Amino acid sequence: MSAAISNTRPTPDQVLADIADYVLGHQQFHGLAVETARLCLIDTLGCGLEALEYPACTKLLGPIIPGTVVPHGAKVPGTPYQLDPVQAAFNIGAMIRWLDFNDTWLAAEWGHPSDNLGGILAAADWLSRSAVACGKAPLLMRDVLNAMIQAHEIQGIIALENSFNKVGLDHVVLVKVATTAVVGRLLGLTRDELINAISLAWVDGQSLRTYRHAPNTGSRKSWAAGDATSRGVRLALIARTGEMGYPSVLTAKTWGFYDVLFKGEPFRFQRTYGSYVMENVLFKISFPAEFHSQTAVEAAMQLHSQLASMGKNVDDIASITIRTHEACIRIIDKKGPLNNPADRDHCIQYMVAVPLIFGRLTAGDYEDAVAADPRIDTLRAKITCVEDPQFTRDYHDPEKRSIANALTVTFKDGSHLPEVEVEYPIGHKRRRADGIPLLEAKFRTNLARRFAAKQQERILHASLDTAHLSAMPVHEYVDLYCQA
Numbered sequence: 135m136s137a138a139i140s141n142t143r144p145t146p147d148q149v150l151a152d153i154a155d156y157v158l159g160h161q162q163f164h165g166l167a168v169e170t171a172r173l174c175l176i177d178t179l180g181c182g183l184e185a186l187e188y189p190a191c192t193k194l195l196g197p198i199i200p201g202t203v204v205p206h207g208a209k210v211p212g213t214p215y216q217l218d219p220v221q222a223a224f225n226i227g228a229m230i231r232w233l234d235f236n237d238t239w240l241a242a243e244w245g246h247p248s249d250n251l252g253g254i255l256a257a258a259d260w261l262s263r264s265a266v267a268c269g270k271a272p273l274l275m276r277d278v279l280n281a282m283i284q285a286h287e288i289q290g291i292i293a294l295e296n297s298f299n300k301v302g303l304d305h306v307v308l309v310k311v312a313t314t315a316v317v318g319r320l321l322g323l324t325r326d327e328l329i330n331a332i333s334l335a336w337v338d339g340q341s342l343r344t345y346r347h348a349p350n351t352g353s354r355k356s357w358a359a360g361d362a363t364s365r366g367v368r369l370a371l372i373a374r375t376g377e378m379g380y381p382s383v384l385t386a387k388t389w390g391f392y393d394v395l396f397k398g399e400p401f402r403f404q405r406t407y408g409s410y411v412m413e414n415v416l417f418k419i420s421f422p423a424e425f426h427s428q429t430a431v432e433a434a435m436q437l438h439s440q441l442a443s444m445g446k447n448v449d450d451i452a453s454i455t456i457r458t459h460e461a462c463i464r465i466i467d468k469k470g471p472l473n474n475p476a477d478r479d480h481c482i483q484y485m486v487a488v489p490l491i492f493g494r495l496t497a498g499d500y501e502d503a504v505a506a507d508p509r510i511d512t513l514r515a516k517i518t519c520v521e522d523p524q525f526t527r528d529y530h531d532p533e534k535r536s537i538a539n540a541l542t543v544t545f546k547d548g549s550h551l552p553e554v555e556v557e558y559p560i561g562h563k564r565r566r567a568d569g570i571p572l573l574e575a576k577f578r579t580n581l582a583r584r585f586a587a588k589q590q591e592r593i594l595h596a597s598l599d600t601a602h603l604s605a606m607p608v609h610e611y612v613d614l615y616c617q618a
Contacts, residue, residue, distance in 0.1 A: 160284065182232075186212050208259040212229075230359070238561075241530070256367060257320050274607060286415060296402060422497045456486065456520070537559055
C-alpha cells in the first residue's frame with residue numbers, strides 16, 4: 135500500500151520567496167546599473183524600430199481585433215496602436231526581439247534580458263496613463279529603469295548555473311518569470327500576491343526550443359519573447375485579482391517543475407540578486423547576429439580587409455577553421471540547407487561567410503535575395519568549428535565572461551593568413567568605452583528610420599541624459615515615439 139500524501143499546504147519554495155523579496159526590497163538603484171539601464175532602454179527601443187521595416191514582423195502587430203483602441207491603454211512605439219497592456223507587451227516584445235539585435239546574457243543558459251521591456255513598458259505606460267486620467271501621479275521612467283534592472287537580474291542570475299536548453303526548454307521561461315515579478319511590483323501586489331504570481335509563471339506551460347534548432351528553425355524564435363513577456367503581464371494581472379498560487383510549484387514531488395521538467399535537479403545559484411546582470415550585460419552593437427558569433431563576425435570583417443589588401447577573394451580560400459567555445463558549437467554550428475532568415479541568423483558559417491564576401495552583416499543579409507548568392511553556400515561548406523576548452527572555461531568564468539572566436543583562413547595554394555582572434559565583442563563590459571558612442575549612433579540610425587528630424591531631436595533630448603530621463607512621466611516619454 136502506498137504512503138498517504140500530505141495535503142498540508144507548504145510554505146512557498148525558497149526560490150519564489152527570494153524573487154519576491156528582492157523585487158519588493160530593492161526599489162531604487164543608482165550609478166552604473168541605472169546608466170547601463172538607460173543605454174539598454176534606448177538600444178532596445180531602437181531595435182524595435184528597425185524591426186518595423188520587416189513585414190514578417192509587422193503582420194503580427196496591432197490589436198487582436200483590428201481597429202480596437204483601448205482608452206488609457208499602452209502605446210506601441212513607432213506605430214499608431216494603443217492597446218491593452220497584455221497585447222501591447224506582445225507587440226513591443228516581438229519588435230524588440232525580431233532581428234536578434236538587442237542585448238544578451240550568456241551563462242549556463244543564454245537569453246536576452248531586455249526582452250522583458252515589452253511587459254515592463256506596456257504595463258508602466260498603461261498604469262501611468264490610467265493614473266493621470268484619475269487625477270493621480272503617473273509612474274516615472276526611473277520606475278521603468280529600476281524594473282529593467284530587476285528583470286535583468288532575475289533572468290540572468292537564474293541563468294548563471296541552470297541550463298534550460300539542456301532539458302529542451304527555451305530561455306523565454308525566464309522572461310516570463312522575470313516579467314511577472316517586476317510587473318507584479320508595478321501593479322502594487324503584496325508579498326503573498328507576488329509569490330502567487332511568480333508561482334503561476336513557473337506552473338505555466340513552457341516553450342520547447344524546437345523553433346530554434348534544425349530541422350525546425352523558424353520565425354517563432356523572433357516572437358517567442360513577446361509571447362513570454364505578455365504572458366508575464368497577464369499572470370501578474372490574474373494574481374492581482376486574488377487568484378491563488380502554488381507554493382511548491384518547483385519542489386513538489388512528481389508534479390513540480392524540478393521533477394517534471396528539470397530532471398529532478400533543483401536550481402543552483404552562484405550569487406544573490408543585486409544589479410550584477412545589468413552592469414555586465416552584453417550589447418549587440420555592430421551586427422544583428424546570435425551573440426556566440428559576434429566575435430567571429432568581427433574577425434571575419436578584419437579578414438575581409440586583409441583579403442582585399444592582398445588582391446585575393448573568397449574564391450581563393452580552401453578552408454576556414456573557427457576556434458570557438460562549446461556553446462557556440464551547440465547552438466549555431468550548422469551545415470546543410472538554410473530555409474529562412476531565422477535559420478540563417480543562427481548559423482555561424484553563414485554569419486562568417488557574408489562579411490568575408492561583402493564586408494558587412496546587416497539584418498537584410500539574412501533575407502532570400504542575399505542568401506541566393508551561390509558564393510555564400512560554397513564558402514559555408516569550407517568552414518569548420520572546433521572547440522577550444524580554454525575558450526569554454528573563459529566563457530563561464532564570472533570574472534571574464536568572454537565570448538572568444540578565432541578564425542584561420544587557408545588558401546588553395548597551401549598558404550594561410552595568421553589567425554585572427556577576438557576575445558571580447560564591442561558590446562562587452564570590458565569594451566564599454568569603445569562601445570557607447572557606437573551604441574548611441576545605432577540608436578540615432580534607428581530613430582531616423584521612423585521619425586522626422588524634429589521628432590528625433592525630441593527623443594534624443596529626453597533619452598541621452600539619465601537624470602532627465604528618469605524624471606519623465608512614462609506616458610510622456612512613450613508619446614515621443616508615437617505615430618498618428
